[in-house]
Amino acid sequence: MSYKFIDLFAGIGGFRTGFEKNECKCVFSSEIDEHAGEMYQANYNETVFKDITTINEKEIPNHDVLLAGFPCQPFSIAGEKKGFNDTRGTLFFDIERILKEKKPKAIVLENVKHFKSHDNGNTLKVVLNALNKLGYTTNWKVLNAKDFGVPQNRERTIIIGSLNGIKFDFNSLKTKQVISIKDILEEDNGQIEYLDKNEYTLIENPKKQPSGLIFVGYRNKKIRTKGTRPDTIHLSRVHKQPNRIYSSEGTHPTLSSQESAGRYFVYHNGKVRKLTLKECYRLMGFKDDFKLLGSKAKLYNRIGNSIVIPMVEEIAKEVKKQILNKTDEVVKCKKSMQQMSLFDFENEKNKLVG
Template structure:
């Protein structure tokens, strides 16, 4: 640790800790929202009393949605940001795209991150040293490049003087009826974040999140097959009840197994409203998510509004292009999970006032 960094940490140690119970309206904790998408992190942190002072998002469609909802157009390409131009902040958050690091890297730290978008997060941290960093990524990130990607990121954050913790969390443990596992990395200047202290909420049923009325796309009876004795799968909470009768692959398929190609393709699968919904992915632009309502005896498509609800979005202004909206929501974050983390960082005293000096 350099002399300047040591001095900075000594100063932080003497600062008052934010009270976990209050939202500190007069001195809100300031954060920057990187890879902001449609602002999932922002909604969660604002609900916990944090204040957004800067955002960055390169995609024009996301920028428009962000502006419609937060009255602020995010800065574009993160690679063009000069860290010293960002206003003062204490917390950095972002769900960054997962990219492989160059195989030529040997140091397994900061230098290995060059040429990736994580490098841009690291160079902002290096210049501004926020007290807290919260990052989110897809589940397979843990095994990406045989675990090397995660290792380099953790080593880089350690090299930048942080206590780093990470954990796989499922949205279904935080009051949402969605089986959505994501990795969360929390880096703190004060001490390790204790994920085990997160307040969990029992998994609700999908039926409690459904629109009461609407122009539902209901399938005809001959368009699907229901299976006998469906069971709840654990720990996902999914109840697979049937599949759509789409065309089967016939070529190169063993006799009497062709129906399996229907069953195993995610857009063909149908789930009960008494369980959870599978992860809303970012690749599905036509919203082929089908649910079975046994009370009404029909199979219908989940509406876009319901997709927002099972990610924790409320009263959100969606985009006028439906395909883009499906992509955006699948790329976003489960809001209650981020909210629980943000709340717990306050409880654990990881946020103190007056932070984020420019270190040059």
């Protein structure tokens, strides 16, 4: 069964690809960023609608699933204290008004890991309350991309809601064995940027963290905190993120939408090299034939903003199984019960009349 979805805050279509791989069909996309829109057009042959705040919800096509990796904004605490959730003026409000009008069977929302603790937990509470008021049964969990077959330690809050009373079971998501950076590296085609030995320092006895990261050294730049004791120089936290070097035997830290210079350095085969753009896109699960348009800086911004495709694929599979197919079964069952009783009624009537 093919289900329809809408792709809000679409970026470069990470959500879209994951659902399309599960035979779902995109019927509407919205993305305000010009460059993201151009990439979306080039890769999916579809023009995005721009600013969602200017789009009338009645004009959005009917759909089964609403997908949105929406920006995290605080809600009014004053409103919450007075017993109402004031979401007006935020982009979540636009999701709410679309849900109210269109009533899709399922919703999948994505946000940063700290969404759950943002504004002392108020933001998540307001979102869940608003969804519950619209009739959605919700569940949420922080998922890590590294558990879905890409070597990136990227944690994201995922909220899933259903209109049919089903609480999504996150434990049914199938996780994969963690792979390492070296598994996604390109062959050295002469284009790889290496650092000179005098540009970095390797630490002694690097250790693998539970996240899979192996911090092995740092670029010889200013360290983070003034007055840091010399015996803490081996700790990753005293170095700014773009100066940290990780082993290709482990996972990679979260790619960031703020890192437009692509300063991601890995230690591989005894040398320190920068990740290529293609490798960054691979770290988010994009295939090599994904069209990359525009400046390198913009391409780094786009990829740091995206959602990891293999994680979405697994979510989409389970949303179909747990929510969409079940909703269809209930509807079919109700219909056949109605037909049955009509049949019985006609039978009884014929008996009486006859």
